[in-house]
Amino acid sequence: MALEAGDQKLTSFFSSYQQNCLPFHQFVYCYQGSCTFHTDDTQIDILAGTALFMKPELVHHYKLQGEACGLTWVAFNGYLIQQLSADYGMATQEPYAVIHGQTLPALQREMTALFDYADDPFALQQLSTVLYRITIEFFIAWKRRAIAPRYDNTQDAIAAAATRWIRTNISEPANVSLLAEELRLSRQHLCRIFQQRFGISTKAYWTRLKIAQSQQQLAQYPHKTIKEIALELGFVNMSHFNKVFRQVTGSSPGTFRSSCMTRLLPET
Structure with a gap:
């Protein structure tokens, strides 16, 4: 590098x-x-x-x-x-x-x-x-x-609180209803805010953040197995993780890790 x-x-x-x-x-x-x-x-x-x-x-x-x-x-x-x-x-x-x-x-x-x-x-x-x-x-x-289109200060504050909660609980399964309850909002209201603020649903935002975190771990921690990473990030099982990872990135976790390990080798 x-x-x-x-x-x-x-x-x-x-x-x-x-x-x-x-x-x-x-x-x-x-x-x-x-x-x-x-x-x-x-x-x-x-x-x-x-x-x-x-x-x-x-x-x-x-x-x-x-x-x-x-x-x-x-x-x-x-x-x-x-x-x-x-x-x-x-x-x-x-x-x-x-x-x-x-x-x-x-x-x-x-x-x-x-x-x-x-x-x-x-x-x-x-x-x-x-x-x-x-x-x-x-x-x-x-x-x-x-x-993101224009949004008011109230929506901004709610979105900030929601994303902060998601990051803190990134290892938990993506439970939008629980998040809405924590913020004392209806699920529908929360989803409308995420759609207006980020252009995607609450569940999609949460899922993409999990996948981004998994990409980091796959690239930086070769000693961790893919299964360990999947479970740490709250995925139900390997099949579920593989399916979601492929939907978001277009490749499998194993392929992603292999390409990172190959490309990040020191140049000689």
Whole structure:
């Protein structure tokens, strides 16, 4: 696995920055100030709190807006990122994805944490784990903002409480009625909020989160059996887990794990 990470400060000493075209996937997070992001045919405003994902070989550059702009970035290669971006709905022909106007402090913390591992040839597992978390957090937020219509503050609070409860109880079977009861809502009301907020049903959201968690464990913990992972995440049995995993990702858990183990081997 090849990886580069850094912190870039755009200042008023330069009005435009040289073009980049990296052979890696790249995450960029703007934590201060503002700039514009340019490709051959697009221009996007980048403000503090904006997160950006780029595919390899995208020719781009930045132009400063204001006095200064701070960008944290990480560039890396790997098969898993390609599969995850596709799983979350990013089309093959889309060169980048952007999340505007949302503060993602955890994303910046994770990216900064990579600085500790970037030059360590023995930190492959730590690097893979952190990169996986960055990818999952980015694409969950990206997909949510891409499909969600306007919603009021009450719905926002309910959705936040519901997703928090689901994450806390991720090892339990996906029981929507129990979740609705915990939130003192009708099942129908809760499902309407999830459909409006995320574009999918409560059960589908819960299931996809379980599958995302299972993908992480399959990739990062080769000593765990597939059955152990399935049971830890509340699936009734292996048959049920295999069926749901294939419905969500298009492949079996075993095939997914094998591809990850092969692709994540250190380059020589």
